Each structure stands twice: as structure tokens, then as C-alpha cells.
Amino acid sequence: MTTERRRALIGVNAGIFLAHIGNYIWFPVFVASLGGTDSGFWAGVVMCMTYVGRLLATFFYEGVAARIGVRGAVFAGTALEAVALGLMGFVGGVAAYSALALFIGFGSGTAFPGLKNILVSYPDDERPKALSTFQMAAQIGLFGGALLGGLLAGVELRTLFSVVFAIFIGFCLASSAFIPRDGFRSVPEPAAAQGTAPTVRTPLFSTAVFKGIDVRGATRYFLLSAVFWFLSIGFIVGIPLHMERFVPGWAPSAPFWVTGLTVLVLQYPLFKVLIKRLDPGTVMAIGLAGMALAFLAFGAGRGPAWVFVGCLTVVLGDILFVPSFDIWVARKVPEERLAKAMGAMHFFRSAGNMAGSLLAGVLFDLSGTLGVPGGNWYVAAVVAVGCALVCLAGRTAETGQDEAEPADAEAAGEPEKAVADV
Structure with a gap:
């Protein structure tokens, strides 16, 4: 470096x-x-x-x-x-x-x-x-x-x-x-300096900030990102309510100390090992699977031991999904669209957080009203499993695509550009 x-x-x-x-x-x-x-x-x-x-x-x-x-x-x-x-x-x-x-x-x-x-x-x-x-x-x-x-x-x-x-x-x-x-990133010379038509000035306000990313599977992964943040903020809002009702002997903030220590210990070594051996889609799926297991523990057990176990696995989302998603975007999005991709990522993150913060309390109250303790966590677990399966399905499709394209890219004499324009 x-x-x-x-x-x-x-x-x-x-x-x-x-x-x-x-x-x-x-x-x-x-x-x-x-x-x-x-x-x-x-x-x-x-x-x-x-x-x-x-x-x-x-x-x-x-x-x-x-x-x-x-x-x-x-x-x-x-x-x-x-x-x-x-x-x-x-x-x-x-x-x-x-x-x-x-x-x-x-x-x-x-x-x-x-x-x-x-x-x-x-x-x-x-x-x-x-x-x-x-x-x-x-x-x-x-x-x-x-x-x-x-x-x-x-x-x-x-x-x-x-x-x-x-x-x-x-x-x-x-x-x-x-x-x-x-x-x-390399900054291209202005078109006018190259003897071509002048470049179009980027508008200050654009409703297309999260659209037009010409990468196969981009929409799927950006939507997955929104759902991940929906689940993540749902945990942050829902776990203090859970602690107050089911684990009154513990402080409401106790789960965050468990998750924080786990992230500090595992963040770099675990992600480094997995990202070297697996593609980003698979690593994202593992992170979501860990969140699903945590939500099942919160819903089924509800006691202190189950909360502790759940907090050890729910952090796999932060440890694995977030950096893997960033790497996927960096690999798939062309340089000239990177700023738009960053805006899109934050759009879907904010949308997921908005929905999650509003619905976490509603689902918690609804589970109590229906007489299904932990029902809110079961819903979150089902959503997490569905997202993990989508990640794996997308990984299979991209693997076949990547295997089919190198010959065409090499024939064109521009392997990097051919991949970037997919």
C-alpha cells in the first residue's frame, strides 16, 4: 500500500x-x-x-x-x-x-x-x-x-x-x-480535450441516482442490501424490547456488548479467510444464514443463554455481508458509475433502515397481541433465509457467466473492459 x-x-x-x-x-x-x-x-x-x-x-x-x-x-x-x-x-x-x-x-x-x-x-x-x-x-x-x-x-x-x-x-x-x-480511481480526460463532443454536466439533483447501473444482477443485490439493513435495524430496535420483556435481569444494552466484542475479535480474520476462498455472493449468504440462526434463537429460547448465543451469530451479518457487498459493487460497477453506485447503496440502506425502524416495534407488539412470543424473530429469520438463497442463486448464475465470457473478452483484446461492461 x-x-x-x-x-x-x-x-x-x-x-x-x-x-x-x-x-x-x-x-x-x-x-x-x-x-x-x-x-x-x-x-x-x-x-x-x-x-x-x-x-x-x-x-x-x-x-x-x-x-x-x-x-x-x-x-x-x-x-x-x-x-x-x-x-x-x-x-x-x-x-x-x-x-x-x-x-x-x-x-x-x-x-x-x-x-x-x-x-x-x-x-x-x-x-x-x-x-x-x-x-x-x-x-x-x-x-x-x-x-x-x-x-x-x-x-x-x-x-x-x-x-x-x-x-x-x-x-x-x-x-x-x-x-x-x-x-x-483513474480520472478520464474531458471529452472536449480529446476532440470529441463536450461532456454532459452531472445534475445536482437526480432521481436516477439508484438506476441505470448496467451490471447484471445489480438490482438484486441492491435490494438485498436494503433487506439486510431492514434486518439489522430490526435487531437494534427489537432486542432492547425483547430484553425488557423476557430477560429483565440483564441490562437492555447487554446484547450490544456481546455483539461488539465478537465483531472486534472476528471481523478481520474471519472475513479475510472466507473472502480469499469464496466469492462475495457466498460470503454474503453465510452472513445472512448466521443472522437467521440468531433470530431463531431469540424467538425459540428467549432466555439469557439464547440471547447470548444469538448475539454471537447475528454479527455475521456485519462481519461478512457488509464488506462482501462493497467488494461485489467495486468489482462489477465500472469506474465512471462508481459515484452513482455509492449513492444507490446508501439509498437502499436508508430505505431498509426506515422500514426496519418503523416495523420492528410493530412486529414485536403484534407477536404479543397474537400470543406468539418471539413471532417477530421468526418473521425476520424467514426473510434472512430467503435472502441467503437469493445470494446463492445469484452466485451460481454469475459463475456460469464469468466462465463463458473470458474467451470473448480476450478475442476483443480488452479483457478488463469486457468484464466491466457486463
């Missing part, structure tokens, strides 16, 4: 580390505070608005990155998120919180794809390590944020969000100071 790429990786990882510290300071404390003064429903509404903002940002990311570069998009998005978070401590009421939450999500939805854009622009042999360390930095930040959030749980919201504002300013400066303007 060159010095420039190593420097960029430090900046990206420092940024995501600080972002997770900040988020896990304010998120649990604020939700608990708003749930106590207003209601859990309104707390959910405010948090859902962050995902609405992230979803909206996907329509702007490609245009913003085209104008000010990936580094500029990260800086602008993080600065907006920092200001909105700082103001959260100086306003009151659900309406004001919801409005600021929209800007928080919009800033995150602009900055996060930029960080991913940098990492997927690394060479193939360096990309798995870069993406794995990115996930690990995020997980360590989660731990730090949860610890600091516990220490700041008794302070006023003004003080809490002032601390978070300072952390996000650090995120803004750390990430943008180290990353290159446009990542490490």
Missing part, C-alpha cells in the same frame, strides 16, 4: 471512528430522554427522520461529488451534520428535533458514501483490508461512544450535544484532511 493510500485510510478510519463515538453518545441518551418526556412513538419518529434525510441525500450525492470532489462532499456533509447536532441541544419540541434530524441524516448521507467511495477505489488486493479496518474502526467507535454516553447520561442535552458537536468537527477535519479529492 502506497503512502498516499495509507494516509487516506488513516483519515477515513479516524472519521468513521469519531462518527460512531458521537452517534452512540447522543442516540441512546436522547431517545431515552424524549421517550420519557413525550413517548416512544415520537422518539421513533424523530429517529426515522434521520433516515429520511439520508434517503434524500442519495439524490444529491453524485452531483455534489462531481462539483466539489469526494473530499469536498465528505467535508460538507460532516460539517452540516455537526451543526445540526450542535443545535439539537438548544431547541425543544418534536417538530424542531425532527427538522434537525432531517439535516443530520442529510449530512450523514452525503459524507458516508464519500468515505466508502474512497475505500472501493483502492486496488483489488488492498480493498478487503481497507473495508475490514473501516468496519473495525466503526465498531471500536461504537464501544467508545456507548461508554461516554453512559458517563454523560445525567447531563443536560445542551452539554451532551455540545460534546457531540466537537467530536463531529474532529470527524470533519480528520477525514477531509487526509483523503484525496477524488479517491484513487
